[in-house]
Amino acid sequence: MRPTYFKMEPQMDLIKKRILVSGGAGFIGSHLCERLLSRGHDVLSVDNYFTGRRANIANLLTYGNFEAMRHDVTMPLHAEIDEIYNLACPASPVHYQFDPVQTIKTSVMGAINMLGLAKRTRARILQASTSEVYGDPTVHPQPESYHGNVSIIGPRACYDEGKRCAETLFFDYHRQHGVRIKVARIFNTYGPRMRPDDGRVVSNFIVQALRGDDITLYGDGGQTRAFCFVDDMVDGLIRLMETDDDVTGPINLGNPQEIPVLALATRIVALTGSRSRIVTQDLPVDDPMQRCPDITKAQTILGWRPHIGLDVGLLRTIDYFKNLLALPDIKQAAE
Numbered sequence: 001m002r003p004t005y006f007k008m009e010p011q012m013d014l015i016k017k018r019i020l021v022s023g024g025a026g027f028i029g030s031h032l033c034e035r036l037l038s039r040g041h042d043v044l045s046v047d048n049y050f051t052g053r054r055a056n057i058a059n060l061l062t063y064g065n066f067e068a069m070r071h072d073v074t075m076p077l078h079a080e081i082d083e084i085y086n087l088a089c090p091a092s093p094v095h096y097q098f099d100p101v102q103t104i105k106t107s108v109m110g111a112i113n114m115l116g117l118a119k120r121t122r123a124r125i126l127q128a129s130t131s132e133v134y135g136d137p138t139v140h141p142q143p144e145s146y147h148g149n150v151s152i153i154g155p156r157a158c159y160d161e162g163k164r165c166a167e168t169l170f171f172d173y174h175r176q177h178g179v180r181i182k183v184a185r186i187f188n189t190y191g192p193r194m195r196p197d198d199g200r201v202v203s204n205f206i207v208q209a210l211r212g213d214d215i216t217l218y219g220d221g222g223q224t225r226a227f228c229f230v231d232d233m234v235d236g237l238i239r240l241m242e243t244d245d246d247v248t249g250p251i252n253l254g255n256p257q258e259i260p261v262l263a264l265a266t267r268i269v270a271l272t273g274s275r276s277r278i279v280t281q282d283l284p285v286d287d288p289m290q291r292c293p294d295i296t297k298a299q300t301i302l303g304w305r306p307h308i309g310l311d312v313g314l315l316r317t318i319d320y321f322k323n324l325l326a327l328p329d330i331k332q333a334a335e
């Protein structure tokens with residue numbers, strides 16, 4: 001019997017499209033594949049499984065309109081498609097700094113290969129860019145017009161500058177070749193299907209709290225972030241893809257509910273009922289001190305804003321990790 005993994009949405013899209021999601025086995029990518037399938041589209045996930053997990057898409061494979069291909073986007077790809085969501089790239093600082101050269105290649109060569117595919121097939125293409133293009137911002141909250149404050153040579157530059165170059169490529173392919181582009185600047189997003197060893201703050205704190213381990217607060221926790229639940233993010237990405245051709249972005253997508261990292265730690269300890277202690281560790285080099293999206297453009301152009309508040313989203317994520325950590329072989333669960 002087919003697992004009832006996702007609900008078919010009552011209103012499926014009228015035109016069935018062939019949609020490629022690079023990074024489709026990752027955290028956001030797998031939710032996006034699921035949502036697009038539920039709208040009746042043919043979906044092709046393209047992933048090299050660097051940080052993505054087969055488990056994230058295992059249930060989708062039972063559906064005839066879903067395919068998964070192991071492929072590294074730094075290599076050219078031939079496929080017939082109508083739309084591309086380009087999400088392939090490690091997103092956690094721990095993972096993108098593990099092999100920084102590969103991170104830049106993934107952003108830059110991956111963008112060139114996906115844009116080349118979009119050019120040949122006349123597909124629309126959406127880039128998953130990032131709030132990291134603003135670096136350690138001196139303008140707060142960050143509007144799309146802000147050009148950022150990025151270290152060119154620091155340990156985060158492989159990701160930040162790679163993503164900035166990818167945005168440049170998107171706009172050059174648009175101007176030079178008429179490729180129909182959409183650029184989303186994604187702010188911190190969290191939810192089920194993050195890896196337990198992802199390294200980002202929400203998954204780290206929840207896993208530590210559930211295990212009763214020390215909560216690793218980097219610095220004094222006064223630095224801020226604004227956290228968006230993954231369902232809201234997927235909604236924003238699809239809305240952006242469906243705009244008219246003259247809407248290219250960049251458009252910020254994120255939840256403007258800003259919170260200091262220390263307050264996030266305290267909230268997660270409270271919501272999990274954990275006895276974990278909060279211990280401080282050194283703040284990583286170039287860690288941005290404040291971050292919060294100005295989502296005026298998303299509100300006016302897409303009619304989009306997040307609906308899932310922090311406590312609701314955290315409780316859903318805590319439930320996910322409780323179940324994951326209860327599995328007999330957690331290593332196998334991470335495959």
Ligand code: NAD
Pocket residue numbers: 022023024025026027028029046047048049050051052053071072073074086087088089090091092106110128129130131185186187188189190
């Ligand atoms: P993730 O690490 O879970 O997903 C990235 C996916 O890309 C993984 O499945 C990974 O295996 C795949 N990948 C990496 N390199 C690849 C390559 N060379 N070829 C093919 N596949 C490759 O991270 P995520 O949080 O789901 O992020 C998805 C996208 O959204 C990324 O592009 C990221 O930069 C962007 N983004 C995410 C956030 C966030 O807070 N989650 C914030 C800003 C931007």
Ligand code: UDP
Pocket residue numbers: 092093188199200201202204205216217218219223225261283284287288
């Ligand atoms: N952070 C932390 N403890 C952790 C992981 C992260 O205090 O175990 C902090 C990190 O220093 C940063 C914030 O939480 O200030 C968000 O980090 P994350 O890696 O999730 O994403 P970033 O927004 O920095 O890319």
